[in-house]
Amino acid sequence: MKKIKVAAVAACALLAVAACGSGGDKPATTSGPRTLTLWHYETADSAMGKAWAEAIKEFEASHPNVKVKFEEKGFEQMQKTAAMVLNSDQVPDVMEYNKGNATTGLLSKQGLLTDLTPEATKRGWDKLLSPSLQTTAKYDERGVMGGDKWYGVPNYAEFTMVYYNKDLFQKNGISVPTTLDEFTAALDAFTKKGITPIAMSGAEYPAGHLFYQLALTKAQRPWVDAFQLYKGKTDFHGPELTYAATTFADWVKKGYISKDSAGLRGPDMGDAFIAGKFPMLFSGSWWYGTFASDVKKFDWGTFLFPGSPLTLGSAGNHWVVPEKSKNKDLAYDFIDITMKKNIQNLLGNSGGVPVAADASAITEAKNKELISLYNKVAASDGLAFYPDWPAPGYYDVVTAGVQELINGTKEPAKVLDELAGPYNDNLAEIGG
Template structure:
């Protein structure tokens, strides 16, 4: 779910080309050297993002370190690679290092099917486990069945993600809201104040393709009532999860209430996340729920005073490590791939990502010069330290993202109730868990 965040790169043309050949992808840039071996990097970050800019710096460093290597930097889309990853990694001409989505539904399947190279030896050699710690390791490791949270290392994240509510200070003032809410009751009261003032409180989306906002609102409300054990049971397929009990029941009912009261807008089935972001940045809504993928853009493009806060009074907050670097099992230049990953984790690259608000996992927050960016990063450091990140809801079982987006759209359009959604969720999750358990 997961662009950074969950952050998604823009879709580009010719996704079908991925299925035919990794070399056929658009968006390539090669070094001037035509001699020596060719090293292919495949990723889907927009080069204007903090992470994308950090990787451009890493590319410069890497090319200078390996002047005789012909480096091809290929850019695809998140959806394009996710849907065709097995074809790409199982082909005869595979990239040397790839960015892939974490979770049992994506990374876990690739790992369990032998399409990714185990990275334990590289982790030990480069001491990556000293940089990627705690819950940030959870989706880097997968067992033989493809379950996250334990087993061998198959991916290395560069950054973290966490979901906040970006808010328009002018809209808050107009609605009579003088301070950021600190409790859930204050927050819901502020939603009503915004609605009464003629402003849609939260900019959202529920398109069945990339309409992530509603899913994030729903899971944020579930996370608000959850504890660590309940989230881990759900996320890592531990024991029985009963979706007709709290925190699922209370969070989903609260979500339906927000829909019914107009707190998230209307006609959301035709809106994707990009349109939700634009609606917020154009001053049409009071808030936007998104992760750090919108931080730099809001900082650069908002024509109004703004701030951000995590859901007040919540036990857990949505967030995770970022997407992962992985090495295809069939890659011909594995040592170069490990060196590339290590370059992206270097202090120079990580601190550049941090300066741009990208939440680096191996950066030095104290070196961030902009106070707004530093405060935003410090808040992330706190939730990681407190171990209160609840990850993203579509990770546990195959097909979960599409399932959730379809049902979020149905709920948002009034075609499905909270109770009906929870029944469907139970059935889909239990069936998916059986599939994962059977390998």
């Protein structure tokens, strides 16, 4: 998903200058200079941004006749325009893109992405990534994840957790909760002291993430597989989503979530937590490096959402190679470098969750804590993906629905009806 500060980056021009060199998978027959055009939306101070910058240096050192042309794009920008851009004659050679049926799955079904299966086998990417991480890299002919063809290569993982201000917890005599009841009690205790407990963004993904996490507290793996992979029927008025909608609306009414958050974006939420205005923020590991570098006024920590066997998470956003890439051979080489131990170790030591690092090479205490927390989730098969993934355009549907819960403009049952419509329409369209 992603995310965080990238959403605040000023929109760049959508179309990149076409890359030079030969077309297709094979290297150029000339010995002249070549260009690898690379797009991603990680900020320079993020763990991934630092790792990819080092990968670019290593790529250029090992390809002296090639220059990397890097262009930073916004996550929201690419979410909305990727199909149009990749259907043009001006595309990057390799780019970071969101995973899931609604994004990579849709583009693969439209023939806009290169089938990376031969390269995944040849270069051993299939051996480096666990089966659970491969789920979002592989798609079937319908564009549904968990298929048999590789269309993306993830090189980091991600998951959600509660970030908390240890100083505010201690000052107000509140203990770190370990159950959902204790978590609710903590929310109530902060509210009674005049403190809104949860930093929130209703205009972007965070509110939808919390909504989905509430559903996951009542869910098991078969429900996730039905909702995300269409392996069964999803009842939008069943106990999982009914609990999510009613509880989220109730938390707003009780003041656990501010009504003003309906119009706030991800960076607004993050900045407010960094400023020490909120005791808690529920979001993903992509914030970890930012908080590690930017939080100066208080001590902070993390814990998994209490009382839930499942949490949002998966392999991270992944590299895809557009079908119209003019330098696919160079794109494969670059992806391969990002999977190397030294790049993975840098990612881990910068606050990311690497997928192929040397565990002994991760030296920073907080980063070890993050990776340990992720390993706990992964080991219990606790990664449950994200709510906007099942259907194209579903991100906007989920965001609008949860905004209505924050604003109180629609009852929970009506919001669930609005979530069910586009989901079921897409299921019928793909023959589910």
